[in-house]
Amino acid sequence: MKRILLLVLTNVLIVVVLGIVASLLGVNRYLTSNGLNLGLLLGYALLIGFGGAFISLLISKPMAKWSSGVQVIEQPQNADEAWIVETVRKFSEKAGIGMPEVGIFEGEPNAFATGAFKDSALVAVSTGLLAGMTREEVEAVIGHEVAHIANGDMVTMTLIQGVMNTFVVFLSRVIAYAVDSFLRKNDEQSSGPGMAYLITTILLDIVLGFAAAMVVAWFSRQREFRADAGAAQLMGRKQPMVNALARLGGMTPGELPKSVAAFGIAGGIGQLFSTHPPIEERIAALQKA
Numbered sequence: 001m002k003r004i005l006l007l008v009l010t011n012v013l014i015v016v017v018l019g020i021v022a023s024l025l026g027v028n029r030y031l032t033s034n035g036l037n038l039g040l041l042l043g044y045a046l047l048i049g050f051g052g053a054f055i056s057l058l059i060s061k062p063m064a065k066w067s068s069g070v071q072v073i074e075q076p077q078n079a080d081e082a083w084i085v086e087t088v089r090k091f092s093e094k095a096g097i098g099m100p101e102v103g104i105f106e107g108e109p110n111a112f113a114t115g116a117f118k119d120s121a122l123v124a125v126s127t128g129l130l131a132g133m134t135r136e137e138v139e140a141v142i143g144h145e146v147a148h149i150a151n152g153d154m155v156t157m158t159l160i161q162g163v164m165n166t167f168v169v170f171l172s173r174v175i176a177y178a179v180d181s182f183l184r185k186n187d188e189q190s191s192g193p194g195m196a197y198l199i200t201t202i203l204l205d206i207v208l209g210f211a212a213a214m215v216v217a218w219f220s221r222q223r224e225f226r227a228d229a230g231a232a233q234l235m236g237r238k239q240p241m242v243n244a245l246a247r248l249g250g251m252t253p254g255e256l257p258k259s260v261a262a263f264g265i266a267g268g269i270g271q272l273f274s275t276h277p278p279i280e281e282r283i284a285a286l287q288k289a
Contacts, residue, residue, distance in 0.1 A: 041173055049166030057158040061101075061115045061122045068112075070103035070124045080130065087142050088123050091234045095150035097121070109133070109251045113145035114154060121149045132251055137244035140231050144241065147230025153223050160219050164212035172204035213273055220275040228286050242283055249279035 056063075064070065076082035081104070088102045098119025109128040115121030123145045130138060148154070180197035228245070232238040276282075 041170065045166045045170035045173075049164075049169045050162040053158045053162035053165060057116045057154060060154065061120075064112065064114045064122060064124070065103065068105045068107075068124065070105045070122070072101050072103040072122075083135070084125065084130075084138075084142070087139055088146065091143050091146040092149075094234055095146055095230075097146070097150050100146075100149060104130070109248065111141050111145055113148045115149070116154065118149055118152060121154070123149070128251075133244060133247055136240045137247055140235060140240040140244040143231035143234040144227045144244075146234065147227040148223075151223070151226055151230065153227070156223070157216070157220060161216055164215055168205060168208040168212050172201050172208055175204055176200035217273050217275055221277045224276050224282065225285050228282055229289050232286060232289070238286055238289070242286055245279050245283050245286070 065072065073081050073085055076085055084104070085102050089099055092099050098121075100113070100115065100121040100123045103122060103124040105124055105126055107126040107128055109126060109132050111123070111125040111129055113121055113123050123142065125138065125142065129141060133141070176197045179200045180194050183196045184194055228241055231241045235241065277285075
């Protein structure tokens with residue numbers, strides 16, 4: 001709950017800072033004189049930018065269950081399920097978090113953790129992961145996912161995404177309004193933003209959105225290094241996590257739904273937009289830690 005409050009407070013402060021900077025630079029006077037209400041724009045940027053990310057966080061667990069077809073283990077039906085649940089329980093107690101829900105989903109090798117709160121999260125592993133790895137390697141992967149929860153990565157990533165979204169919404173509209181006003185400065189009969197505003201807003205939403213996605217992906221990659229180290233700490237040694245990563249490097253990871261892709265054990269397309277670092281870099285970082 002503290003992280004949720006911090007998330008809300010941080011995004012509100014971002015909007016306040018944007019307003020102060022705009023006032024100090026005189027941007028607010030220019031925009032107001034040209035018919036743009038800066039206060040309403042800041043409120044809109046907060047609502048759209050942060051609101052969507054916050055709602056995604058709150059519904060992340062049920063969406064992950066639905067989109068991945070996760071079968072939650074209520075009562076273990078066999079020895080494998082009992083071992084998975086016990087492994088999650090052991091690591092959760094060691095990490096000082098509440099026992100997450102535990103589930104299995106059909107698919108190629110992968111695993112993920114999600115949920116808005118540390119004490120009511122979800123850890124899920126795929127059938128492909130269970131079939132393709134040794135128990136020790138699966139244990140390391142589970143430790144990795146529990147470390148994500150203990151580190152509060154779901155809330156952290158939502159915070160970063162919300163801040164980026166807010167900046168994109170605010171800057172694209174401020175710049176678009178300035179461009180539109182400049183192009184129509186001699187048009188005294190016009191009222192309200194014109195076509196240039198609409199076109200510029202759409203273009204800037206796309207361009208700034210790509211830039212924001214690269215920032216979010218960079219933070220995601222740093223968080224993966226921490227989760228790898230967290231798994232090693234939970235297990236008491238590095239080698240099982242190193243082995244699990246090496247094994248994963250020789251597999252084709254299963255594709256996860258977008259809502260949980262950043263919290264899987266592997267995934268991502270392209271270096272700039274990848275949510276996960278290359279396996280080789282993760283192994284090297286873990287061995288040096």
